[in-house]
Amino acid sequence: MAYAVEIQNIIKKFPSVTAVNDVTFNVDEGEIFGLLGPNGAGKTTLIRILTCIMKPTSGQAKIREFDVVRYPARVRRNIGVVSQAMTSDLDLTAWENMNIYAKYFDLPKKQRKENISYLLKIVELEDRAKDLVATYSGGMRRRLEIARGLVHRPYILFLDEPTIGLDPQSRRVIWDLLQKIRKETNLTIFITTHYMDEADVLCDRIAIIDYGKIVAMDSPSNLKRSIGGFDIIEVSLSNFTPSVMERLKAMKFIKEVAEKEGALRISVEDAAKSMPVLIEEFKKMGVSILYLAIHEQSLEDVFIHYTGKTIREAEAQKVNMFLGAGVPRQLPGSRI
Ligand SMILES: Nc1ncnc2c1ncn2[C@@H]1O[C@H](COP(=O)(O)OP(=O)(O)OP(=O)(O)O)[C@@H](O)[C@H]1O
Numbered sequence: 134m135a136y137a138v139e140i141q142n143i144i145k146k147f148p149s150v151t152a153v154n155d156v157t158f159n160v161d162e163g164e165i166f167g168l169l170g171p172n173g174a175g176k177t178t179l180i181r182i183l184t185c186i187m188k189p190t191s192g193q194a195k196i197r198e199f200d201v202v203r204y205p206a207r208v209r210r211n212i213g214v215v216s217q218a219m220t221s222d223l224d225l226t227a228w229e230n231m232n233i234y235a236k237y238f239d240l241p242k243k244q245r246k247e248n249i250s251y252l253l254k255i256v257e258l259e260d261r262a263k264d265l266v267a268t269y270s271g272g273m274r275r276r277l278e279i280a281r282g283l284v285h286r287p288y289i290l291f292l293d294e295p296t297i298g299l300d301p302q303s304r305r306v307i308w309d310l311l312q313k314i315r316k317e318t319n320l321t322i323f324i325t326t327h328y329m330d331e332a333d334v335l336c337d338r339i340a341i342i343d344y345g346k347i348v349a350m351d352s353p354s355n356l357k358r359s360i361g362g363f364d365i366i367e368v369s370l371s372n373f374t375p376s377v378m379e380r381l382k383a384m385k386f387i388k389e390v391a392e393k394e395g396a397l398r399i400s401v402e403d404a405a406k407s408m409p410v411l412i413e414e415f416k417k418m419g420v421s422i423l424y425l426a427i428h429e430q431s432l433e434d435v436f437i438h439y440t441g442k443t444i445r446e447a448e449a450q451k452v453n454m455f456l457g458a459g460v461p462r463q464l465p466g467s468r469i
């Protein structure tokens with residue numbers, strides 16, 4: 134099977150920085166693939182290359198077997214793009230915004246009408262289709278831009294930080310929406326984000342990018358597993374005794390148990406799987422649980438492991454995120 138996206142040794146150099154530094158990976162058809170990285174990591178630059186807005190300095194990229202430099206027109210037919218900055222026209226209605234795009238792709242009138250109604254329904258904007266976009270909230274505008282990116286029924290949708298600046302509820306609505314669209318249409322989704330939770334919930338696979346280099350790539354669960362370490366289950370028990378401790382230590386799935394002032398920290402490989410078994414065991418032992426908390430490994434831990442910093446530290450030299458690409462960033466060692 135052909136790949137939806139093939140990227141081979143892509144390098145993009147600007148006068149003051151190498152924004153994308155020898156990146157190679159493939160994206161399967163129907164996959165939701167996430168490019169996760171802090172400000173200035175090179176996400177937008179890579180998306181611009183894949184969507185024929187910018188040429189790479191060297192290397193090769195193909196969209197459904199079409200080289201992005203040699204066949205930009207064919208590539209454009211195959212892809213939809215939702216760029217980092219909001220680009221829907223405030224002075225037009227949602228319908229008009231979509232219709233302009235549909236015309237650009239030469240869709241016949243009937244097809245335009247069908248596609249626009251179908252997509253506005255999916256993004257739950259059909260009631261607001263005739264309202265000016267100026268009256269929309271940020272989340273609604275983003276939903277419209279996703280629908281607009283799909284108006285010519287592309288195979289691959291590129292989204293550059295689609296939920297940036299949105300409130301948690303609107304972000305969740307967009308995640309649900311993207312999952313729904315993928316299920317209904319087998320669309321391939323290529324998304325960039327600097328939100329760990331977004332990448333974790335949404336993506337089948339993630340590539341972590343830092344200073345233009347891919348530092349790790351796998352499914353969210355494999356990435357978490359790859360850094361070793363364990364999930365921690367914290368419990369306080371009503372009648373904790375040394376014999377409880379002995380029994381816990383004898384259980385195979387428990388890697389370590391530490392006790393402090395009656396509270397236990399139990400290390401396991403997979404908290405979600407271990408929890409029911411553990412609760413059952415406590416029942417058998419006749420102890421009841423007073424308090425319970427789970428600390429699962431997160432992509433934050435993965436990011437720290439591979440880059441040596443938290444994503445928030447990496448974001449400390451924040452630029453105005455709504456500007457998108459093009460804001461010069463200091464090189465490592467000369468952080469602002
Ligand atoms: N047109 C350009 N000219 C010069 N430098 C650029 C240009 N576009 C991007 N850069 C630089 O390339 C690096 C990568 O930028 P890019 O916008 O791709 O990062 P990003 O991961 O999308 O960041 P953000 O999360 O802020 O959107 C940065 O150092 C940026 O300043």
Ligand SMILES: [Mg+2]
Pocket residue numbers: 176177178217293294457458
């Ligand atoms: Mg960007």
